[in-house]
Amino acid sequence: MVEPDYLKFDTLSLHAGQEPDPTTGSRGVPIYQTTSYSFVDTEHAAGLFNLEQPGHIYSRISNPTVAVLEERLAALEGGVGAVCTASGMAAFHLACATIMSAGNHVVASRNIYGGSHNMLNLTMPRFGINTTFVDPRDPDAWRAAITDDTRVLFAETLGNPGIEVLNVPVIAEIAHEHGLPLMLDATFTTPYLMKPIELGADIVMHSVTKFLGGHGIALGGVVIDGGRFDWAASGKFPTLSEPYDGYHGITFAEEYGHQALSMRARAEGLRDFGAAMSPSNAFHLLQGVETLPLRMQRHVENTSDVIEFLEGNDAVSWVSHPSVSTHPDHELAKELLPKGAGAILSFGITGGREAGRRFIENVQLASHVANVGDAKTLVIHPASTTHQQLSADDLTAAGVGEDLIRLSVGLEDPEDIIADLARALRASQKG
Amino acid sequence: MQLEFRGATVNFATGGVQIDDSQPPVLMVHGAGMDRTVWSQQTRYLAHHGFSAMAVDLPGHGDSTGDLVSTVPEMADWLADLIRTLNFGPIRLVGHSMGCLIALEVAARHSDVTERLVLMGAAAAMPVHPDLLGAAERNEVLAPQLMTAWAHGSRAHIAGNPTPGLWMRSGCQALLERASDGVIHNDLSACNSYEAGDIAGQVQCPVTVIVGSEDKMTPPKATAQLVAGFDEVELQHLEGIGHMMMLEAPDQIREIVLAALR
Numbered sequence: 001m002v003e004p005d006y007l008k009f010d011t012l013s014l015h016a017g018q019e020p021d022p023t024t025g026s027r028g029v030p031i032y033q034t035t036s037y038s039f040v041d042t043e044h045a046a047g048l049f050n051l052e053q054p055g056h057i058y059s060r061i062s063n064p065t066v067a068v069l070e071e072r073l074a075a076l077e078g079g080v081g082a083v084c085t086a087s088g089m090a091a092f093h094l095a096c097a098t099i100m101s102a103g104n105h106v107v108a109s110r111n112i113y114g115g116s117h118n119m120l121n122l123t124m125p126r127f128g129i130n131t132t133f134v135d136p137r138d139p140d141a142w143r144a145a146i147t148d149d150t151r152v153l154f155a156e157t158l159g160n161p162g163i164e165v166l167n168v169p170v171i172a173e174i175a176h177e178h179g180l181p182l183m184l185d186a187t188f189t190t191p192y193l194m195k196p197i198e199l200g201a202d203i204v205m206h207s208v209t210k211f212l213g214g215h216g217i218a219l220g221g222v223v224i225d226g227g228r229f230d231w232a233a234s235g236k237f238p239t240l241s242e243p244y245d246g247y248h249g250i251t252f253a254e255e256y257g258h259q260a261l262s263m264r265a266r267a268e269g270l271r272d273f274g275a276a277m278s279p280s281n282a283f284h285l286l287q288g289v290e291t292l293p294l295r296m297q298r299h300v301e302n303t304s305d306v307i308e309f310l311e312g313n314d315a316v317s318w319v320s321h322p323s324v325s326t327h328p329d330h331e332l333a334k335e336l337l338p339k340g341a342g343a344i345l346s347f348g349i350t351g352g353r354e355a356g357r358r359f360i361e362n363v364q365l366a367s368h369v370a371n372v373g374d375a376k377t378l379v380i381h382p383a384s385t386t387h388q389q390l391s392a393d394d395l396t397a398a399g400v401g402e403d404l405i406r407l408s409v410g411l412e413d414p415e416d417i418i419a420d421l422a423r424a425l426r427a428s429q430k431g
Numbered sequence: 432m433q434l435e436f437r438g439a440t441v442n443f444a445t446g447g448v449q450i451d452d453s454q455p456p457v458l459m460v461h462g463a464g465m466d467r468t469v470w471s472q473q474t475r476y477l478a479h480h481g482f483s484a485m486a487v488d489l490p491g492h493g494d495s496t497g498d499l500v501s502t503v504p505e506m507a508d509w510l511a512d513l514i515r516t517l518n519f520g521p522i523r524l525v526g527h528s529m530g531c532l533i534a535l536e537v538a539a540r541h542s543d544v545t546e547r548l549v550l551m552g553a554a555a556a557m558p559v560h561p562d563l564l565g566a567a568e569r570n571e572v573l574a575p576q577l578m579t580a581w582a583h584g585s586r587a588h589i590a591g592n593p594t595p596g597l598w599m600r601s602g603c604q605a606l607l608e609r610a611s612d613g614v615i616h617n618d619l620s621a622c623n624s625y626e627a628g629d630i631a632g633q634v635q636c637p638v639t640v641i642v643g644s645e646d647k648m649t650p651p652k653a654t655a656q657l658v659a660g661f662d663e664v665e666l667q668h669l670e671g672i673g674h675m676m677m678l679e680a681p682d683q684i685r686e687i688v689l690a691a692l693r
Contacts, residue, residue: 002562004573004580006600007588016598019590052446052476053685054594062595071590074598080605081597227605232494243447250447255475257468257493258605262596 009076009192010293017071031283032064051247051267061270065279069286073212073222076191076289077204080227081262083270084220084282088187088207089115090275091221095183095203096152097273098223098265099237102128105149109136109166111159111399114382116185120154121394136164137328142174151236152181152203157196158188158322161346161382161406162399165322165329165336172200179234187211187373188342192296199336202229203261210373211343214288214295218281223265227258240264246271295375298411300340305414306407306421310347315355315425317403321345343409344372353402355428356381360405362427365412365420377410377417432485436516437509439497443467444486446478456519457692459486460510462528462552463618464567464578464610466493469527472594472681473688480689483519491614499617503529503625507536514544521546523692527677528552528649529622539633548634549691551641551684552674554653555627555660559619567616574615575607584645584673593681603675631660638664639691641684643672665691 007015018029037056039045047053056062066084074082085091096106096119108120110133120131134141136155146153153175155166168184175182181202186194190211196204206212208220231240232253240260243249246268252260270276288295307324310316322333322341333341349355359379360368366377370385382400409417432443432450444467450456457477459470467474467486477484488495489506500506510533514522523546526534531553538545566573579600580588592599607615638661642654651668658666667687669680677684 001573002560002577004576006576006580015589017590019586047476047479050475050479052479054472054681056595064595067595068590070596071592071598074596074601078601078604079598080602081594083596227601228608230609248447250475254444255447255468256471257466258609259468259471259597259602266596 012075016075017068060276066282069282077224079224082224083265084277086275088221091205091223094269095223104151106131107145109155113160156185168199181229197226202226213285216374218284225262299343302414303343303409309418317348319347348403359428362424372408375411378408442488442494446475448478450483454483456483457523459525460530464615503532506533511541523547525549548638554649555657557622559623570612579604581647582674641667643676646674648674
């Protein structure tokens with residue numbers, strides 16, 4: 001039986017989206033640090049503005065450097081297109097604003113990043129879009145929460161901060177049974193560990209700032225269009241299936257079909273909301289993506305070593321990571337994440353909140369920052385940082401205890417990471 | 432635009448522009464397993480450059496309803512009747528791959544409805560690899576994967592989509608995956624069993640043929656054999672381009688098509 005001779009993941013990580021620069025021959029991706037682009041003539045300009053032909057007009061809408069990153073990320077995820085944004089939150093907002101309007105409703109996992117929770121719980125209701133939060137492990141809860149106004153189901157591939165593994169095929173099936181798309185934040189897994197589109201997801205978003213970039217020096221986000229959801233057949237997405245006056249009556253699903261979401265998100269979303277990625281950031285993030293397979297492999301190996309250490313330490317009361325046999329999603333992780341369940345874990349420190357504070361203040365190699373997915377090991381106490389806006393009830397619902405330490409395992413020598421953690425854990429117990 | 436025809440709905444993309452009887456009509460016909468959106472880089476452009484541009488979904492494809500049509504000659508009869516129903520008079524037909532075979536049949540046997548042909552990814556015979564045919568019969572994702580792999584030139588497997596942010600390979604695969612069960616097999620079988628005979632010699636209208644140097648599905652040699660049979664033909668050669676030329680080289684295709692149609 002013949003097989004498709006597709007370029008493999010590692011090759012695409014280095015090459016997808018870029019050819020040597022046609023003008024200079026530059027092998028590296030040039031930084032096109034420009035706001036605007038010269039038109040050939042007035043007809044060319046009119047054609048670009050009217051979506052008659054492709055090309056760059058203004059860097060808020062598209063930029064050649066950013067376009068390389070977009071094409072590369074779409075290639076790695078197996079999506080039909082991608083739109084990069086200024087941050088992961090901008091990507092989340094762009095996706096929501098492209099497919100929804102006032103009066104619509106979201107069903108979302110309750111175990112998501114605090115920023116995403118805030119946007120859905122506090123900000124979007126001001127614009128008439130409300131959300132019902134559900135236990136991501138409970139398919140019946142997802143089904144029960146869907147109403148006639150629901151337009152998307154949203155979750156993270158790995159929950160935050162409990163590292164719940166989403167059963168993507170099951171939740172995707174529920175979404176599709178109701179004529180709805182499934183949108184996933186796949187920041188913690190990256191396409192190296194999981195390809196959500198192949199599992200049934202329709203829209204994938206990332207904070208590119210994290211593992212995709214890997215270096216912690218540039219912010220960015222991306223919305224990736226899976227291209228399999230039929231926006232017109234669903235009948236629930238007029239922004240994609242009805243004429244749009246913004247481009248002289250174009251109907252995106254009619255003209256672009258499976259690429260309608262990508263086209264509208266850029267043509268309207270970046271044009272009007274303007275949360276564009278800068279070309280310099282795209283350049284930096286591309287350097288990270290080039291080594292994504294190598295880094296993720298090492299992240300997973302180091303995480304395994306760190307978990308083994310934590311499980312044997314008296315100052316640690318519990319360790320939560322899907323690779324741990326006691327984790328509720330251990331078996332699911334083996335099925336959906338065969339290369340590893342990522343490099344973010346949480347653990348409980350003996351002595352609760354005060355011991356947690358002493359631990360954080362005594363790490364030396366690990367950095368105390370509000371970030372994950374850096375090449376460097378990072379630690380944080382979510383209850384006082386990423387989730388501090390949540391009420392006590394919301395914190396409990398999100399599975400964040402006061403003793404919880406979140407660890408993003410980096411690429412240092414694992415012996416050095418463990419030595420640092422051991423020192424800080426010892427200090428944490430000297431109250 | 433949608434039209435009720437032979438008891439089913441026929442769907443067209445018109446570039447977001449209302450069809451205008453005073454503009455010369457152009458009808459674009461997609462290939463096996465695909466739909467109107469393969470012409471997304473041409474439809475809107477032509478619609479804003481003096482033509483009534485219509486990219487049709489064949490029966491059972493895209494948003495057209497109705498039963499699949501199982502042979503190329505029957506597809507051509509369906510299309511010729513559709514053109515008569517549209518009542519534009521002779522029309523400019525643009526075809527891709529299987530759409531070329533349909534357009535050729537229409538031009539040869541229904542010359543009253545055909546003013547000019549523009550063919551891309553064309554050959555008189557389109558034999559299909561048995562593994563692909565088998566995968567399509569079983570409705571396996573391997574069929575879209577193989578078609579996607581073979582349908583693009585080497586450049587398109589890495590980069591080069593002129594539309595910022597779009598990834599060509601997954602775009603093609605997703606389009607094929609959206610086809611209902613049986614559609615790809617129906618179309619590939621139609622191509623595989625089609626016997627053209629001297630079809631080119633029966634075409635009386637002017638023809639433009641566009642060939643990609645890296646087209647693995649209708650290789651340049653096969654296209655050349657077809658071209659040799661036409662009375663009046665213009666051949667355009669695209670270097671480094673594969674079978675999905677209207678997406679791989681949309682700017683060049685727009686330029687060639689516009690010149691040919693005018």
